[in-house]
Amino acid sequence: MSSIEERVQKIIVEQLGVKPEDVKSEASFVEDLGADSLDTVELVMALEEEFETEIPDEEAEKISTVQAAVDYIKAHS
Amino acid sequence: MSEERKVALVTGATRGIGRAIAEQLADAGLFVVGTATSEKGAATIADYLGERGTGVVMNVADDGSVADTVKHISEAHGAPLVLVNNAGITRDNIMLRMKADEWSEVINTNLNSLYRVSKACLKGMTKARWGRVINISSVVGTMGNAGQANYAAAKGGVEGFTRALARELGSRNITVNAVAPGFIQTDMTDALPEAQREALLGGIPLGRLGSPAEVASAVAWLASDGGGYVTGTTIHVNGGMFTG
Numbered sequence: 001m002s003s004i005e006e007r008v009q010k011i012i013v014e015q016l017g018v019k020p021e022d023v024k025s026e027a028s029f030v031e032d033l034g035a036d037s038l039d040t041v042e043l044v045m046a047l048e049e050e051f052e053t054e055i056p057d058e059e060a061e062k063i064s065t066v067q068a069a070v071d072y073i074k075a076h077s
Numbered sequence: 078m079s080e081e082r083k084v085a086l087v088t089g090a091t092r093g094i095g096r097a098i099a100e101q102l103a104d105a106g107l108f109v110v111g112t113a114t115s116e117k118g119a120a121t122i123a124d125y126l127g128e129r130g131t132g133v134v135m136n137v138a139d140d141g142s143v144a145d146t147v148k149h150i151s152e153a154h155g156a157p158l159v160l161v162n163n164a165g166i167t168r169d170n171i172m173l174r175m176k177a178d179e180w181s182e183v184i185n186t187n188l189n190s191l192y193r194v195s196k197a198c199l200k201g202m203t204k205a206r207w208g209r210v211i212n213i214s215s216v217v218g219t220m221g222n223a224g225q226a227n228y229a230a231a232k233g234g235v236e237g238f239t240r241a242l243a244r245e246l247g248s249r250n251i252t253v254n255a256v257a258p259g260f261i262q263t264d265m266t267d268a269l270p271e272a273q274r275e276a277l278l279g280g281i282p283l284g285r286l287g288s289p290a291e292v293a294s295a296v297a298w299l300a301s302d303g304g305g306y307v308t309g310t311t312i313h314v315n316g317g318m319f320t321g
Contacts, residue, residue, distance in 0.1 A: 038249065042203060 004077070008069050011050055015043045025067040040064070051077055085109045085130075085300065086150065086157035088137050088194060089164030091118035093263035094213065096125070097289035098161050101297040103129035107159060110150050112137070137164045137190035138182075147197035156201025159300045162191050162235075163213040167265060169224045180227045187231035191238055199246070208251035209300045212239050213292075216259040216315045232257070236311050243309030252308035256295045259315025261287045282317030 029035040089095040090111025109130030111122035122132025135146040168179035202208025218232025243253040
């Protein structure tokens with residue numbers, strides 16, 4: 001079983017088409033990884049699917065970095 | 078995607094234009110879910126669609142009803158990838174006499190419904206990287222019509238919404254268009270007084286009302302693979318009464 005960090009990284013790589021080594025914990029999806037606003041919505045949808053959870057819109061808007069995604073999943077699983 | 082049977086959601090499918098759309102989309106091989114505001118209407122839809130779809134009760138004017146119904150449809154049949162926002166009402170009155178309720182009911186049912194239903198369906202389309210949103214507008218949204226300031230405002234809004242959403246979702250292979258019928262033979266136009274009807278016909282080069290099927294075939298084309306390069310536009314089906 002991979003760690004939450006690894007699973008989140010894998011999804012970000014798939015969704016945003018970036019290299020695994022660029023997915024650093026402090027990286028911002030929009031500023032560092034080239035995501036647009038639709039990409040970030042899709043990323044959240046993919047996280048919801050992977051971790052079988054529902055992320056409310058107001059929480060989803062706060063998930064703007066790799067670390068924020070990992071923290072959210074850890075707090076809610 | 079093409080091997081799998083796609084699900085189409087058509088709001089206001091009990092009769093008139095909505096019914097013709099539901100039938101033509103079913104003819105094109107889609108599984109059609111038609112919505113009605115009553116159990117009786119839903120049963121009518123289920124009956125005329127038979128094996129090719131089903132009818133559900135949904136009130137497009139109500140947030141909770143839309144969210145619950147779309148969720149239920151997605152679980153039972155699959156996420157709708159073709160959405161036809163057709164449900165609409167009229168509450169005609171001259172502006173000087175128009176009640177606040179007449180204004181807001183029309184805006185809520187004919188325009189705010191697009192926010193609710195489209196939003197509920199867009200996640201599924203985004204995931205599928207394929208989608209068709211087709212909004213039923215009206216020639217009145219472009220030309221205006223005395224006694225229909227509320228309806229014209231809503232339909233003008235529908236067309237603006239269509240253009241904005243088309244730009245937003247193009248990168249995900251989701252097209253968004255409007256179809257603007259002129260005067261079509263339905264319960265809605267049967268309610269017009271005879272004198273107004275005669276005057277109307279004088280302004281239609283083709284000299285007759287349109288049929289619901291003639292509107293539905295424009296919708297079916299937009300939903301088809303052949304309509305895939307058209308987005309952000311309004312197709313006018315009005316016998317020539319307005320020529321953009």
